[in-house]
Amino acid sequence: MGSSDRILSAAENIFARFGFRRASMSQIAEEAGLTRQALYHHYESKEALFRAVVEQLHEYAYEAEAAAGLEQEQAGSGLADVLAAQVGARFRYLIECVEDSPQADELMSEHQLQTRDLYQSFVEHNADLRADTIDRVCARQGFALQNGMTSRDLAHCIQTAIRGFNNRRLEAGLLRELDRMVRLLVAGAIVPAASQSRAKRRSR
Numbered sequence: 378m379g380s381s382d383r384i385l386s387a388a389e390n391i392f393a394r395f396g397f398r399r400a401s402m403s404q405i406a407e408e409a410g411l412t413r414q415a416l417y418h419h420y421e422s423k424e425a426l427f428r429a430v431v432e433q434l435h436e437y438a439y440e441a442e443a444a445a446g447l448e449q450e451q452a453g454s455g456l457a458d459v460l461a462a463q464v465g466a467r468f469r470y471l472i473e474c475v476e477d478s479p480q481a482d483e484l485m486s487e488h489q490l491q492t493r494d495l496y497q498s499f500v501e502h503n504a505d506l507r508a509d510t511i512d513r514v515c516a517r518q519g520f521a522l523q524n525g526m527t528s529r530d531l532a533h534c535i536q537t538a539i540r541g542f543n544n545r546r547l548e549a550g551l552l553r554e555l556d557r558m559v560r561l562l563v564a565g566a567i568v569p570a571a572s573q574s575r576a577k578r579r580s581r
Contacts, residue, residue, distance in 0.1 A: 383410070384416065384419055384426070385433055387408035387409035388400075388430050389430050389434075390408055392430060392480070392484060393475070394480070396483040396484060396487075397480075397483060397487040398483065402416055402423055405426065428492055428495065431491075431495055434474060435496075438470045438471055439499065439502060441466040441467060442506065444466070445465065446460070449462045450510070450514060455514075456518070456520065456563050456567060457559065457560045460507060460511070460535065460563060461555075461556045461559045461560055463506070463510065464555050464556075468555055469552060472551070500536055504529065505532075507531075507532035508528040508529045511528035511531055511532065512528045515528070515567065519570050519571075520567045521570040522566055523565075523566060523567070523568050526566055531563075534566075535559060535562055538558050538559075
């Protein structure tokens, strides 16, 4: 494990154990097997290190999301199954990261306060993933989106709905609600492509 990975792993452990406010750079340095001076050589402050941990967390959650969706696609699953798998994998990864931490609520609060810009960039990254998935699965399975909706529109609808869950405690019950919500959105958005073509002709 390289220095950067070791530091981020140590920081994640210390933040999970003590929360952001009570965690110190000295504790993180000791956990990583470094001196404080060596740690400050890599990260200028606790805030910078916290941002790096959050960024890595989002990246790993994205990878889990992409892999889960791809697995469902390769199995020939429908769009609702694929998107539900993506969203579920993302939140399942996040739950696993914080479920054993007594500081989970504080860490989520600090995440929203300190890294809002990172969160927004990952929202767009995830929207790209979902939009590409929607286009690909609909084309392969002969579906279209209703009423002029684009794949990006549906991706953003899912993200807007997810936003309502962001202040909720991360727990297993949340996954069931997310799954149902994604399936309801997809059910209301897609129709067989032939039906959509007939509807367009009638509207003319």
